[in-house]
Amino acid sequence: MLKNILGSVNSERVLIYLLARNQGYAREIARFFETNLYSIQKQLEKLEGGGILISHSVGRTLAYSFNPAYPFLPEVKKLLEKALLFYPQDERERLMLNRRRPRRHNKPL
Numbered sequence: 001m002l003k004n005i006l007g008s009v010n011s012e013r014v015l016i017y018l019l020a021r022n023q024g025y026a027r028e029i030a031r032f033f034e035t036n037l038y039s040i041q042k043q044l045e046k047l048e049g050g051g052i053l054i055s056h057s058v059g060r061t062l063a064y065s066f067n068p069a070y071p072f073l074p075e076v077k078k079l080l081e082k083a084l085l086f087y088p089q090d091e092r093e094r095l096m097l098n099r100r101r102p103r104r105h106n107k108p109l
Contacts, residue, residue: 010035010043012083014064018053019080020095023065025058032094052076 006012013033017024026044030037044064047053054067066073084092 008039008043010039011047014040014043014047015052015076015080016084016087017095018064018066019077019084021098023063025061025063 006015010033013035014029017029017032026041027037029044030040033040044053044055044062048055048064051067051070052073053064055062055064057063066077070076084095087095
């Protein structure tokens with residue numbers, strides 16, 4: 001949807017993912033969208049170089065999130081929120097589902 005504005009579909013994927021989940025790392029984003037890890041890493045580096053994203057270490061992994069000091073952050077987020085409305089309902093729900101821990105053993109569904 002925003003490919004023409006952002007320059008690539010993977011750039012849109014990275015930003016939408018981070019909007020929905022607040023932070024993420026390259027392999028997690030690549031797995032979610034079933035895409036090439038290298039292309040996601042390059043987009044993360046490009047967006048961090050442009051000041052839109054910041055990274056921090058979590059163990060041996062680099063986690064990315066939006067840079068709160070980026071001057072156009074509110075406008076970028078508004079644009080992404082509007083774009084997210086046009087995603088299919090099931091994909092929006094998958095994006096918003098943010099399970100970080102495994103389910104307790106024998107817990108009913």
